[in-house]
Amino acid sequence: MRLPEDVILKEVGPRDGLQNEKVFISTEDKVEWINQLSESGLSYIEVSSFVHPKWIPALSDADEVFSKITRQPGVTYSALVPNAKGTERALKANVDEFAVFMSASDTHNRKNINKSIEETFPVLEEVADEGRKAGKKVRGYVSTVFGCPYDGKVAVSEVKKVCDRLFSMGVYEISLGDTIGIANPKQVDEVLRELVNDFDADRFALHFHDTRGLALANTLAGLNAGITTFDGSTGGLGGCPYAKGASGNAASEDLIFMFEEMGINTGIDFNKFLKAASFIEKALGKPLPGRQLKLLEGRT
Amino acid sequence: MRLPEDVILKEVGPRDGLQNEKVFISTEDKVEWINQLSESGLSYIEVSSFVHPKWIPALSDADEVFSKITRQPGVTYSALVPNAKGTERALKANVDEFAVFMSASDTHNRKNINKSIEETFPVLEEVADEGRKAGKKVRGYVSTVFGCPYDGKVAVSEVKKVCDRLFSMGVYEISLGDTIGIANPKQVDEVLRELVNDFDADRFALHFHDTRGLALANTLAGLNAGITTFDGSTGGLGGCPYAKGASGNAASEDLIFMFEEMGINTGIDFNKFLKAASFIEKALGKPLPGRQLKLLEGRT
Numbered sequence: 001m002r003l004p005e006d007v008i009l010k011e012v013g014p015r016d017g018l019q020n021e022k023v024f025i026s027t028e029d030k031v032e033w034i035n036q037l038s039e040s041g042l043s044y045i046e047v048s049s050f051v052h053p054k055w056i057p058a059l060s061d062a063d064e065v066f067s068k069i070t071r072q073p074g075v076t077y078s079a080l081v082p083n084a085k086g087t088e089r090a091l092k093a094n095v096d097e098f099a100v101f102m103s104a105s106d107t108h109n110r111k112n113i114n115k116s117i118e119e120t121f122p123v124l125e126e127v128a129d130e131g132r133k134a135g136k137k138v139r140g141y142v143s144t145v146f147g148c149p150y151d152g153k154v155a156v157s158e159v160k161k162v163c164d165r166l167f168s169m170g171v172y173e174i175s176l177g178d179t180i181g182i183a184n185p186k187q188v189d190e191v192l193r194e195l196v197n198d199f200d201a202d203r204f205a206l207h208f209h210d211t212r213g214l215a216l217a218n219t220l221a222g223l224n225a226g227i228t229t230f231d232g233s234t235g236g237l238g239g240c241p242y243a244k245g246a247s248g249n250a251a252s253e254d255l256i257f258m259f260e261e262m263g264i265n266t267g268i269d270f271n272k273f274l275k276a277a278s279f280i281e282k283a284l285g286k287p288l289p290g291r292q293l294k295l296l297e298g299r300t
Numbered sequence: 301m302r303l304p305e306d307v308i309l310k311e312v313g314p315r316d317g318l319q320n321e322k323v324f325i326s327t328e329d330k331v332e333w334i335n336q337l338s339e340s341g342l343s344y345i346e347v348s349s350f351v352h353p354k355w356i357p358a359l360s361d362a363d364e365v366f367s368k369i370t371r372q373p374g375v376t377y378s379a380l381v382p383n384a385k386g387t388e389r390a391l392k393a394n395v396d397e398f399a400v401f402m403s404a405s406d407t408h409n410r411k412n413i414n415k416s417i418e419e420t421f422p423v424l425e426e427v428a429d430e431g432r433k434a435g436k437k438v439r440g441y442v443s444t445v446f447g448c449p450y451d452g453k454v455a456v457s458e459v460k461k462v463c464d465r466l467f468s469m470g471v472y473e474i475s476l477g478d479t480i481g482i483a484n485p486k487q488v489d490e491v492l493r494e495l496v497n498d499f500d501a502d503r504f505a506l507h508f509h510d511t512r513g514l515a516l517a518n519t520l521a522g523l524n525a526g527i528t529t530f531d532g533s534t535g536g537l538g539g540c541p542y543a544k545g546a547s548g549n550a551a552s553e554d555l556i557f558m559f560e561e562m563g564i565n566t567g568i569d570f571n572k573f574l575k576a577a578s579f580i581e582k583a584l585g586k587p588l589p590g591r592q593l594k595l596l597e598g599r600t
Contacts, residue, residue, distance in 0.1 A: 001489045001524060184561035185520050189301045213554050213591030214561075216517040220485050224301060224524075254513050261484035261514075291513035 001224055006265045008229045010044040010175075010205060011037055011252055013280070014065075015080055017237030018058050019049060020248070021284065027061045029283040031068045036276035037234070038072040041268040046078045046099060050086035066093035078139065082113070083123055087130045098131035100124040100171065101141035104159045105148035108179070112143070121165050128169040140171040141207065146183035146191065156194045163199060173203055175231055178218065181211025185221035192225035205229035208250045210236060210289070215250035216258055223264075230255055235277045235288030251290030253277055301524055306565045308529045310344040310475075310505060311337055311552055313580070314365075315380055317537030319349060319356050320548070321584065327361045329583040331368045336576035337534070338372040341568040346378045346399060350386035366393035378439065382413070383423055387430045398431035400424040400471065401441035404459045405448035408479070412443070421465050428469040440471040441507065446483035446491065456494045463499060473503055475531055478518065481511025485521035492525035505529035508550040510536060510589070515550035516558055523564075530555055535577045535588030551590030553577055 014034055018025060025033075030048075037045055047069065053060030062079060071077060078097035081090045090098060102120045103109035109117050128138045144151075145159050163174050176191075188206075195204065206222040206229070208215040219230060232252030239248050253273050259266050274292060281288045287299060314334055318325060325333075330348075337345055347369065353360030362379060371377060378397035381390045390398060402420045403409035409417050428438045444451075445459050463474050476491075488506075495504065506522040506529070508515040519530060532552030539548050553573050559566050574592060581588045587599060 001486065001521065003486060184558060186301065186303060186562035212557060212595065213513075213516060214558060216513060217520045217558065220517045220520055221301065257512060258484060258514060258517065262486035295512065 002226065003223055003262060003264060004228045006228065006267075007223070007259055008043060008205075009252060009255060009259075009266050009268060010046065010229065010231045011042050011234065012046040012207070012231045012249065013037075013234035013237045013252065015046040015049050015059065016231075016249060017233040017235075019056050020239040021058050021237075023284060024058055025280075025283055027064050027068065029280075030061070030065050033234075033276060033280045033283070034065070034069045036272070036279055038070065038075050040272040040276055041266075042273075043074060043267065044076045044078065046080070047095070049080035049082075050089045050093075051080065051082045052085070063089055063093050066095060080141075081127050081131065084126060084130075087127050091130070091134055095136070097137045097139060098127060099139045099141060100127050100166070101143065102162065102166075103143045103148070103179075104154045104162050105144040105151040107150035108144045108148045111150065117162065121169075124166070125169050128171060132170050138169070138171050140166040140174040141177055142166070142174055143177040143179040145176040146178040146187055147180060149180050156191055159191070160195065160198055163195065167199065167203065173205055173229065175205040175207045175229075177207040178209055181209035181214070183208065183218050184214060185217045188218045188221040189225055192222065192227065196226060201226035202228065205231055207231040209238075209248060210250050211248075216254060219250065219255060219258065232256075234273075234290075235281055235293050236290040237280065237284070237288055248289065251277075251288070251292065253292045254290055257292055302526065303523055303562060303564060304528045306528065306567075307523070307559055308343060308505075309552060309555060309559075309566050309568060310346065310529060310531045311342050311534065312346040312507070312531045312549065313337075313534035313537045313552065315346040315349050315359065316531075316549060317533040317535075318358050320539040321358050321537075323584060324358055325580075325583055327364050327368065329580070330361070330365050333534075333576060333580045333583070334365070334369045336572070336579055338370065338375050340572040340576060341566075342573075343374060343567065344376045344378065346380065347395070349380035349382075350389045350393075351380065351382045352385070363389060363393050366395060381427050381431065384426060384430075387427050391430070391434055395436070397437045397439060398427060399439045399441060400427050400466070401443065402462065402466075403443045403448070403479075404454045404462050405444045405451040407450035408444045408448045411450065417462065421469075424466070425469050428471060432470050438469070438471050440466040440474040441477055442466070442474055443477040443479040445476040446478040446487055447480060449480050456491055459491070460495065460498055463495065467499065467503065473505055473529065475505040475507045475529075477507040478509055481509035481514070483508065483518050484514060485517045488518045488521040489525055492522065492527060496526060501526035502528065505531055507531040509538075509548060510550050516554060519550065519555060519558065532556075534573075534590075535581055535593050536590040537580065537584075537588055548589065551577075551588070551592065553592045554590055557592055
């Protein structure tokens with residue numbers, strides 16, 4: 001088994017976790033949570049999204065959150081930026097890094113952002129250009145890499161095409177998303193081995209969902225294939241609208257626990273992270289699916 | 301990643317899953333559950349335990365369960381046999397296979413069976429001898445292989461000693477137990493690579509607990525190290541007395557799902573298995589932790 005010495009965990013809970021929540025978490029609680037996360041040793045936090053508030057009311061306070069958080073040195077505070085209007089707001093909020101997103105499957109892309117894949121590229125290109133002109137790094141998300149709720153399996157050739165276009169826009173890293181939590185470790189191994197034939201492994205991150213309990217096994221397959229950056233969401237926060245009762249994102253603290261137990265350094269203080277997880281769980285007023293939280297609280 | 305074409309899943313729920321339950325499942329329900337499991341394509345079911353009913357009241361009806369189940373051709377119906385008295389009952393019940401058990405850590409062995417490791421060998425030897433004389437295969441369980449709640453880490457040299465003694469008694473296979481669910485994939489890889497230096501990989505099975513959500517990742521590490529037999533418990537049934545709120549055994553249907561998704565044949569009909577899981581969950585009257593059951597029921 002091939003394992004790295006260090007990994008980077010990128011915390012996406014404040015954006016990807018909250019965006020599907022019906023409850024509006026107060027700006028004050030968001031800020032407190034992000035500040036606690038900042039103090040845990042994380043190096044990257046995706047703070048919010050500059051999509052139109054009509055689409056994601058849960059994150060309508062993105063500008064205010066950015067203005068109120070305490071930024072720690074060494075921590076990158078990023079945001080999702082979907083279009084020109086979002087770019088304007090993101091620059092005004094002085095985000096550290098832009099994230100752009102699209103799907104590897106055309107149907108999912110249309111359902112999600114109302115455009116074909118081809119129509120999406122110029123929009124993201126403009127965001128990426130403006131971001132880079134302002135000195136921001138740009139990260140890309142590609143969703144449905146391992147399966148689409150509409151189109152089923154997604155050919156690696158399609159994933160490659162999308163990656164190629166995103167990299168050519170100056171995106172420095174692509175987070176490969178298992179949006180509906182359908183990936184299995186063998187598939188992760190196979191897809192990554194094909195991708196790293198064409199691109200460097202360190203230009204990819206993995207973004208798993210734990211819908212079928214496979215997030216940690218898939219992460220192990222990713223590590224073994226040479227990937228060292230992983231997205232996680234506090235407590236496993238983040239629903240999936242396509243699967244009833246499905247768990248959401250891989251829980252960051254479950255990832256941290258596995259990495260550290262394997263002697264892979266994350267730079268994160270597990271107990272401080274768990275405290276931040278308990279905080280947001282309480283603010284949400286519902287139990288989160290992350291295993292470490294369950295264990296802490298004595299839930300099954 | 302090295303993956304086999306086929307694996308054997310050994311279902312231990314009716315014994316290992318039920319033994320910690322406070323609720324007494326009626327003999328009728330046990331028999332119905334085991335009959336449903338038998339029809340799912342499983343090749344191995346650990347039906348019950350012939351320990352003294354005083355110690356495990358939940359399994360006090362072992363004799364009756366064996367007499368009432370419908371045995372399918374090609375399915376091995378085994379039982380745990382702790383001592384001479386248990387041997388007598390197991391032979392009378394005409395079990396197909398004996399299972400003997402002990403710990404790799406002396407303190408856990410003393411707490412669990414009130415004997416030192418050295419004192420345990422002759423007892424198991426007698427069981428194994430009597431079983432083999434009656435034409436029964438004998439399987440061994442070694443618990444706390446990856447960590448002990450009292451002694452912490454367990455040296456692989458200690459595990460090897462216990463395995464060596466068990467194999468020399470004629471035990472054909474040893475199930476290596478992560479009794480408190482503390483193993484991590486790197487450790488699984490390392491321990492197995494040391495063990496298969498001394499013994500054939502096909503003489504080992506892996507028995508994981510999902511306490512920290514690592515059962516599937518550990519299973520993947522086990523597959524990659526050449527192991528092809530895994531224990532599972534329906535629905536993840538089976539508590540751990542040492543961890544508050546801990547999940548129990550690896551859920552058989554979660555293992556089956558992962559194997560089959562990876563193209564590894566189990567010979568088990570997933571939907572029939574899930575039906576049997578729903579049956580025992582209903583009989584127990586409480587939600588079980590297995591992920592596939594949660595997904596089916598829309599629980600988080």
